[in-house]
Amino acid sequence: MRIFRGFFIVWTVLRFGLDDLVLSGFQKPWIKLIRRIVSVGRNLRAPRGERLREALESLGPIFVKFGQVMSTRRDLLPPDIADELAKLQDRVPPFASALAVSTIEKSFGRPLAQIFASFERTPIASASIAQVHFAVLPNGREVAVKVLRPNMKPAIEKDLALLHMMAGWVEGASGDGKRLKPREVVAEFDKYLHDELDLLREAASAAQLRRNMAGLDLVMIPEMIWDYCMTDVMVMERMKGVPISQTQRLRDAGVDMKKLARDGVTIFFTQVFRDGFFHGDMHPGNIQVSLEPATFGRYISLDFGIVGTLTEVDKEYLAQNFSSFFRRDYKRVAELHIESGWVPANTRVDELEAAIRACCEPYFDRPLKEISLGLVLMRLFQTSRRFHVEIQPQLVLLQKTLLNIEGLGRELDPDLDLWSTAKPFLEKWMLEQVGPEKLLAQLKAEAPTYAKLLPALPRLLTQFLKHQPNAGRRELIELLAEQKRTNKLLQGIIYGGIGFLLGLAAMQVLLRVRLF
Numbered sequence: 001m002r003i004f005r006g007f008f009i010v011w012t013v014l015r016f017g018l019d020d021l022v023l024s025g026f027q028k029p030w031i032k033l034i035r036r037i038v039s040v041g042r043n044l045r046a047p048r049g050e051r052l053r054e055a056l057e058s059l060g061p062i063f064v065k066f067g068q069v070m071s072t073r074r075d076l077l078p079p080d081i082a083d084e085l086a087k088l089q090d091r092v093p094p095f096a097s098a099l100a101v102s103t104i105e106k107s108f109g110r111p112l113a114q115i116f117a118s119f120e121r122t123p124i125a126s127a128s129i130a131q132v133h134f135a136v137l138p139n140g141r142e143v144a145v146k147v148l149r150p151n152m153k154p155a156i157e158k159d160l161a162l163l164h165m166m167a168g169w170v171e172g173a174s175g176d177g178k179r180l181k182p183r184e185v186v187a188e189f190d191k192y193l194h195d196e197l198d199l200l201r202e203a204a205s206a207a208q209l210r211r212n213m214a215g216l217d218l219v220m221i222p223e224m225i226w227d228y229c230m231t232d233v234m235v236m237e238r239m240k241g242v243p244i245s246q247t248q249r250l251r252d253a254g255v256d257m258k259k260l261a262r263d264g265v266t267i268f269f270t271q272v273f274r275d276g277f278f279h280g281d282m283h284p285g286n287i288q289v290s291l292e293p294a295t296f297g298r299y300i301s302l303d304f305g306i307v308g309t310l311t312e313v314d315k316e317y318l319a320q321n322f323s324s325f326f327r328r329d330y331k332r333v334a335e336l337h338i339e340s341g342w343v344p345a346n347t348r349v350d351e352l353e354a355a356i357r358a359c360c361e362p363y364f365d366r367p368l369k370e371i372s373l374g375l376v377l378m379r380l381f382q383t384s385r386r387f388h389v390e391i392q393p394q395l396v397l398l399q400k401t402l403l404n405i406e407g408l409g410r411e412l413d414p415d416l417d418l419w420s421t422a423k424p425f426l427e428k429w430m431l432e433q434v435g436p437e438k439l440l441a442q443l444k445a446e447a448p449t450y451a452k453l454l455p456a457l458p459r460l461l462t463q464f465l466k467h468q469p470n471a472g473r474r475e476l477i478e479l480l481a482e483q484k485r486t487n488k489l490l491q492g493i494i495y496g497g498i499g500f501l502l503g504l505a506a507m508q509v510l511l512r513v514r515l516f
Contacts, residue, residue, distance in 0.1 A: 005162050009059060016055035017044040049084030056085075057093065061152065062159045062193070064088050064128035068283050086245065086284070094126035100133065100147040107230040115228075119145070127285070129196050129305060134238060143225060144239070146199060148232040153197055160190050192280070192397065196305035199234040206236070206304040212275045218263045219299040220290060241288030241300040247411060250289055255297050260289065261413035265421045267299065268405045272398065273429045276315050280306035280397045282404045284411070308397040318398075323430055326423045330357040343387050352387055 012018075044051070056067040067088040101112050101121070108115050116135040123131040124144070129152060133145045167186040195201055203224040210221040220239065228235035242249055244260075251257060271278035279286075279301055288300040310318070317340055324332040334352035337343045343352065409416045 005158050009162075012055050012058050016051040016058075017048075018052065018055055047080060047084070049078075049081040052081060053084040053087060056088065060155055060159055061128040061149075062156065062163070065193075068128070068281075068285070088128070088285075094123045094131050095149055097121040097123070097133075099150050100131065103147050103150065104145070104233050107233045108228075116145075125285075127303070130199070135235075137225070137228075137235075141225075142238040143228075143235050144222070144237070145228075146202075146234040146236070148197065148199060156193055156197070160186070160193065164190075192306050198231055200229055200231050202305045203229045203234050203236070205307045208277060209271075209279065209301070209304060209307070212271070212277060213267070216267070216270060217298070219267050219301050220295060221301050221304075239288065239290075239300045239302065240292065241290045243284065244287040244289055244299075244408070245284040245411070253291050255289060255291075258413045258416070260297065260299075261409045261416045262421050263299065264405060264408055264412070265416075265418065266425060268401070269422055269425050269429075272310065273315055273319055273426070276310040276312070278308050278310075278398070278401060279304065280308040280401055282401055282408070284408060287408070306397070308401065310398070319426060319430055322422070322426050325360065326426065328357075328361070330354075330360070347387055355387065 053067065056063040067085045100123070101119075104115065105112055112119055117138050117140070119135040120133050123133050125132045128149075130146050130148045133147065135143050135145050137143055163186045164183070167183045171183055203226070206221060207224050210223065213219050213221060222237040222239050225235045225237070242253070244250070247257065250260075268278065268282070281303060282301075286301065286303040288302065290296060290298045290300055317336065321333055321336055324330075324336065331349065331353045333356055334347075334349050337352065338345060338347055338349065406418060409418060
């Protein structure tokens with residue numbers, strides 16, 4: 001099956017002339033000759049962007065996902081190709097409505113008329129994994145119904161098997177291939193794709209994000225109708241908004257585009273650094289803007305099949321890196337890479353610092369429209385290869401989401417400075433991590449454990465003496481003396497802790513008034 005799939009991919013490339021699309025970028029005479037030879041007998045009159053989009057659609061969901069990501073990178077793609085790939089975000093050819101109805105009736109075990117008061121058979125949106133229909137519940141509530149595409153799992157399994165095989169080839173081909181950890185990266189992609197096939201899991205992720213974002217008043221997330229959520233069918237509150245890609249319509253309605261761009265950055269960094277739980281598929285097809293009077297200008301977030309999670313260690317490491325970048329403290333960035341094990345321990349800090357400075361310094365203090373993140377990433381990749389940096393698979397989704405956010409920001413406000421917009425947020429977050437509030441919160445979290453342990457200490461001491469039959473008077477005196485020393489140590493720790501809290505409070509006040 002893998003060999004057959006490989007042949008199908010090659011055939012698709014030739015059928016849609018993707019080889020011609022690649023070869024057309026070369027000016028060597030012998031390459032031009034090869035291009036003319038391989039084009040004989042093929043009809044390649046359709047625009048190149050259209051051919052690329054149709055090829056990705058033919059190859060299936062994994063390749064459609066790739067096209068969705070690339071569609072947000074208009075700074076890296078010609079406009080005609082970017083416009084065509086944007087159609088993959090919510091205009092993937094739908095499957096027959098009869099199949100959608102069949103899936104719904106099979107999941108609920110009853111006819112469609114007994115489930116919904118009305119059901120629009122024409123889908124409002126169609127994506128690579130599922131499609132969405134509008135409906136009305138028997139109680140009159142308007143909802144959106146997401147239905148999984150039929151036979152998705154076998155199709156994805158075939159492509160993933162091929163990707164796993166190709167990852168093995170890449171890893172064994174060279175030292176660079178091994179350093180990039182392609183097997184682990186594909187394993188992460190495998191996990192996220194399988195998560196997307198369980199709509200009940202997606203509903204739970206949406207509910208978590210809704211709770212997390214409830215107090216921010218910047219983004220709305222639909223409420224899940226749990227009585228109507230199944231593994232392959234998900235029913236949620238119907239949201240009414242304008243797709244964020246329709247920028248002219250938003251401007252005409254009076255939406256502040258600069259504020260919208262800043263809000264998008266705030267939402268992203270809040271989800272990543274405050275919650276460690278973020279929307280991992282934030283392309284324009286999944287984002288709308290509300291024009292309703294009560295919620296005017298707020299984001300509407302949709303499609304929660306892919307969410308990312310970060311541990312406290314990941315968040316602290318990333319926050320320190322971002323903070324150091326914003327301060328242009330490249331030495332600290334280099335030290336963090338060594339401390340975390342991203343580069344070998346024997347790496348010279350000064351050499352890594354100089355390399356990172358050369359990559360990043362030219363791009364500070366510029367508006368987003370003047371920065372090519374693709375060029376920055378390419379230079380960083382060259383640097384990472386020199387210093388044997390190991391790619392961290394758990395952060396691949398975060399990197400992809402950051403690219404989506406930057407692409408979105410470029411569309412809304414080309415003058416947005418991503419760094420200066422995020423810097424105050426990260427400074428505040430770092431302050432919260434080292435301030436007295438954080439310490440008190442941690443002590444409060446550990447209090448139940450200590451509350452159970454302290455009353456048990458006399459009993460534990462008695463049990464210890466009972467199990468030590470040879471422990472005489474001298475040993476007991478030594479034990480009591482040790483306990484007295486321990487009590488003095490605890491007193492010192494308590495007094496020191498109080499002093500530490502007072503010092504942190506003073507430091508926090510000084511930081512807030514920016515005395516240093």
